[in-house]
Amino acid sequence: MAEQVRAIRTRQAILSAAAKIFEEHGYQAATISQILGEAGVTKGALYFHFQSKEDLAQGVLAEQDQHQQLMVPERASKVQEIVDVVMLHAHRLQTDPMVRAGVRLSMDQLAQGLDRSGPFLRWGEVGCTLLERAQAQGELLPHVVVPETADVIVGSFAGIQSMSQAICDYGDLVVRVSALMRHLLPSVVVPSVLASLDLAETRGATVYAEARKAADALELAPAG
């Protein structure tokens, strides 16, 4: 058990180091030696967890979605749940270096040989699942094609965050994401649902506090 905990910690230390090095040098220029130096682990430990530089990058890429999906509490309105996932992600981009590193890597159009499609496809699936539930309970307009709408949300979010980073290092991210939601949702959601949505800029921080509390309660609970 102690060994397992140690292994998880080592893996996290390596991923944090990889995230930092990828952010500093870009995927292309980063080397495994730099990551080793930053993580302060042995070569053997690193290769036990990760086979290659691409493998390390995929680990960092995966961090952004794994954390995410666990954390948004269920909502009666599945459209609100989508908004909450998006707004929480925006909030975490502003505050969590690991989430930030994962997103930057997935936006690194210069990273040759790195398959960056994973996060887009996985986020697309999250979007599809939630939109299908919204559709099933009558929240969506009749013309909506779920995979198309999911991809529009995922793709446009990716660009809005990049623009916010370029212009003011994420200073206005939640404002921009709230504006994006107000622009996209009227063509997707029935008016009665639209009117009841919380699209405020503060939504991400609120959901984060709520989700954090739920996660902490779960960790304190005895394992089954």
Next chain:
Amino acid sequence: MAEQVRAIRTRQAILSAAAKIFEEHGYQAATISQILGEAGVTKGALYFHFQSKEDLAQGVLAEQDQHQQLMVPERASKVQEIVDVVMLHAHRLQTDPMVRAGVRLSMDQLAQGLDRSGPFLRWGEVGCTLLERAQAQGELLPHVVVPETADVIVGSFAGIQSMSQAICDYGDLVVRVSALMRHLLPSVVVPSVLASLDLAETRGATVYAEARKAADALELAPAG
């Protein structure tokens, strides 16, 4: 006159070389020597046109918008003109290496020390100008805040192109951009205008052919 033409050609050759090197190595890792080697010009010629690596990158970044604005013919509907600018840009991204390089650089979140905000801000201004004209002639819904909507269009386009590049190297770009327009415009445009818009996936290619013809006619015309 001949000298001026030569200078313009040299500048273009240097920019093309810079675009290629930035795409291959990323902004961070690229060096001026590599660009010199690729362009096949003297150091003196390069420094006559560009002072530094950042200056070269700004030159490549500027290429994507300068070409663009000249080329879309005026439309009676300013919203259609916006759609045409966006669709033409998507088409050129699929077909023009220089436009592609400029966009990739502006999306390079790892390019430290490079101010990538320029293209976002300049595209935002293009959007504002056209949206203001649309607003003046009653094409927009009353609640629209022009700079906000311009930024949503620019930012979301940036992400949609990045997603398309990551998933299939721009193979489905025009399909995705058409879907984006269909999702954004209903919350921006009055219904009667919306119904008359051409948002087809083929729109970019059509506008390109039209604009190319106009540009060629202009070049053939005697200078005033």
